[in-house]
Amino acid sequence: GDSVTQMEGPVTLSEEAFLTINCTYTATGYPSLFWYVQYPGEGLQLLLKATKADDKGSNKGFEATYRKETTSFHLEKGSVQVSDSAVYFCALSVNDYKLSFGAGTTVTVRA
Amino acid sequence: NAGVTQTPKFRILKIGQSMTLQCTQDMNHNYMYWYRQDPGMGLKLIYYSVGAGITDKGEVPNGYNVSRSTTEDFPLRLELAAPSQTSVYFCASSFGGMRGANVLTFGAGSRLTVL
Numbered sequence: 536g537d538s539v540t541q542m543e544g545p546v547t548l549s550e551e552a553f554l555t556i557n558c559t560y561t562a563t564g565y566p567s568l569f570w571y572v573q574y575p576g577e578g579l580q581l582l583l584k585a586t587k588a589d590d591k592g593s594n595k596g597f598e599a600t601y602r603k604e605t606t607s608f609h610l611e612k613g614s615v616q617v618s619d620s621a622v623y624f625c626a627l628s629v630n631d632y633k634l635s636f637g638a639g640t641t642v643t644v645r646a
Numbered sequence: 647n648a649g650v651t652q653t654p655k656f657r658i659l660k661i662g663q664s665m666t667l668q669c670t671q672d673m674n675h676n677y678m679y680w681y682r683q684d685p686g687m688g689l690k691l692i693y694y695s696v697g698a699g700i701t702d703k704g705e706v707p708n709g710y711n712v713s714r715s716t717t718e719d720f721p722l723r724l725e726l727a728a729p730s731q732t733s734v735y736f737c738a739s740s741f742g743g744m745r746g747a748n749v750l751t752f753g754a755g756s757r758l759t760v761l
Contacts, residue, residue: 539688567748569749571750576754577754577755578650578736578738578752578753578754578755579689579736579738579750579752580751580752581749581750584749624688624689628748632677632694632696632742632748633691633694633704634691634748634750636681636688636689637688638686638687638688639686639688
């Protein structure tokens with residue numbers, strides 16, 4: 536079935552460090568890929584998305600590129616801030632109603 | 647603009663009790679969803695609805711029921727609560743649409759503990 540595997544956390548970083556969270560997927564169709572973020576005490580919200588191979592999604596300094604050849608959608612940010620502390624979820628969709636989520640990666644940024 | 651509103655935020659149940667988690671959205675979204683989030687397990691889809699009067703099972707529907715009598719409301723009913731249903735529950739909604747267009751808006755979550 537369709538699934539997403541993302542790197543386990545937790546990840547702890549210092550402010551201004553580089554962040555990478557790995558995400559790979561398995562899909563029978565041609566999926567769209569998403570990163571959602573969950574800040575403490577809140578629901579998930581869309582961070583960025585990509586709908587076809589080689590697309591790059593970006594938002595709030597975060598980027599991820601849809602790599603069909605490696606079935607990956609890794610999330611990166613060049614310089615993290617304390618406010619980036621959150622849980623990050625990779626997700627995929629192959630139809631118009633269902634998303635499959637990864638297990639989530641907890642990121643803590645220290646000042 | 648309230649978005650997706652879930653109540654209650656926290657609840658403790660005894661084994662065998664029943665309860666309903668309420669979910670309301672004011673964005674006129676067609677699609678609504680219930681997910682549960684267990685530590686280290688990501689989100690699992692319980693039920694979803696593509697419009698009023700239409701519901702369907704997700705990955706983990708056992709022990710739950712839903713109804714969709716209006717576009718705005720999508721309550722989740724737990725019958726005969728069990729410890730395995732201890733989790734954080736999220737309601738979400740969207741306009742639907744093909745793949746990348748289907749962006750979900752989530753509620754803040756309801757933390758349920760069954761003792």
